[in-house]
Amino acid sequence: MPDALPDPPRPCANPVAAALVESGIAGLLAQLDRELIGLAPVKSRIRDVAALLLVDKLRAERGYSTGAPSLHMSFTGNPGTGKTTVAMRMAEILQRLGYLRRGHLVAVTRDDLVGQYIGHTAPKTKEILKKAMGGVLFIDEAYYLYRPENERDYGQEAIEILLQVMENQRDDLVVIFAGYKNRMDSFFNSNPGMSSRVAHHIDFPDYQPAELQQIARLMLGAMQYRFDEQAEKVFADYITRRMALPHFANARSVRNALDRARLRHASRLLSAQDAIGDDALLTIEAGDLLASRVFGGGPERSNL
Numbered sequence: 001m002p003d004a005l006p007d008p009p010r011p012c013a014n015p016v017a018a019a020l021v022e023s024g025i026a027g028l029l030a031q032l033d034r035e036l037i038g039l040a041p042v043k044s045r046i047r048d049v050a051a052l053l054l055v056d057k058l059r060a061e062r063g064y065s066t067g068a069p070s071l072h073m074s075f076t077g078n079p080g081t082g083k084t085t086v087a088m089r090m091a092e093i094l095q096r097l098g099y100l101r102r103g104h105l106v107a108v109t110r111d112d113l114v115g116q117y118i119g120h121t122a123p124k125t126k127e128i129l130k131k132a133m134g135g136v137l138f139i140d141e142a143y144y145l146y147r148p149e150n151e152r153d154y155g156q157e158a159i160e161i162l163l164q165v166m167e168n169q170r171d172d173l174v175v176i177f178a179g180y181k182n183r184m185d186s187f188f189n190s191n192p193g194m195s196s197r198v199a200h201h202i203d204f205p206d207y208q209p210a211e212l213q214q215i216a217r218l219m220l221g222a223m224q225y226r227f228d229e230q231a232e233k234v235f236a237d238y239i240t241r242r243m244a245l246p247h248f249a250n251a252r253s254v255r256n257a258l259d260r261a262r263l264r265h266a267s268r269l270l271s272a273q274d275a276i277g278d279d280a281l282l283t284i285e286a287g288d289l290l291a292s293r294v295f296g297g298g299p300e301r302s303n304l
């Protein structure tokens with residue numbers, strides 16, 4: 001007797017869960033999970049935002065109106081914790097959900113928005129807003145916009161324009177304010193108008209050493225390199241030492257360390273006497289890491 005055919009996949013009875021898959025958001029979330037190590041609380045907040053928007057859509061289809069949701073956000077955390085990377089993914093997700101037309105990201109700091117002279121700020125800010133329309137405006141170190149010590153600071157003018165656009169064009173632009181948590185808290189405390197327009201606050205924790213090691217592996221894999229067994233151990237040691245030094249910047253420090261290791265790897269290969277096999281081309285060895293100043297190697301700061 002022939003084997004019974006497997007049951008055909010049943011259509012999902014839950015329309016929100018079905019929409020999550022059909023819109024491609026489930027795929028994007030899975031990709032985010034694969035490509036970004038750790039960040040569990042951040043990933044779950046992104047999922048929540050996606051769920052909120054899908055439920056809003058379903059409610060609208062059934063005639064329950066909630067009004068356009070406010071999607072402006074603040075991303076707080078130390079340098080190199082993935083804020084810019086997640087903001088780019090968020091833009092893509094919001095575009096897929098139909099909340100943003102273009103889904104691109106424009107990343108700026110105070111100097112891109114605020115002019116030096118009277119009359120310069122408004123056109124500068126408006127120009128950036130024009131570029132960002134239909135996407136995400138990512139304002140890094142947003143608290144520098146506000147300088148309470150300077151009464152005539154032009155930053156205030158940029159803030160006023162931003163506030164207006166955040167309110168009136170919130171169906172076409174999402175603003176993400178990013179920076180250190182404590183400074184962002186005082187920025188929002190001093191700008192209640194801004195605070196009331198930012199609905200989602202997402203905190204990016206520092207990475208644990210094991211997560212940084214995994215990030216290194218992921219980055220190397222993406223560049224088609226690998227550590228040999230000894231290098232893997234040395235890099236774990238590197239991370240612990242580097243974390244204790246000034247200017248440590250989480251995953252960004254990992255990327256920089258790998259870039260320098262690639263330079264040393266290349267110069268090692270250049271001076272090799274023998275033919276160079278594929279294995280040598282692909283493999284970062286312990287010595288490529290041990291030359292770092294972190295281990296008492298070269299003198300320059302850039303050698304960390």
Ligand SMILES: Nc1ncnc2c1ncn2[C@@H]1O[C@H](COP(=O)(O)OP(=O)(O)OP(=O)(O)O)[C@@H](O)[C@H]1O
Pocket residue numbers: 035036037038039077078079080081082083084085086140215218249251252255
């Ligand atoms: N969880 C992660 N998994 C893999 N790579 C990551 C992760 N977090 C960050 N990175 C990588 O580290 C680098 C720095 O990340 P990103 O620029 O997003 O950080 P940031 O918080 O915006 O930092 P900064 O405020 O200093 O710009 C990028 O190359 C990014 O791809």
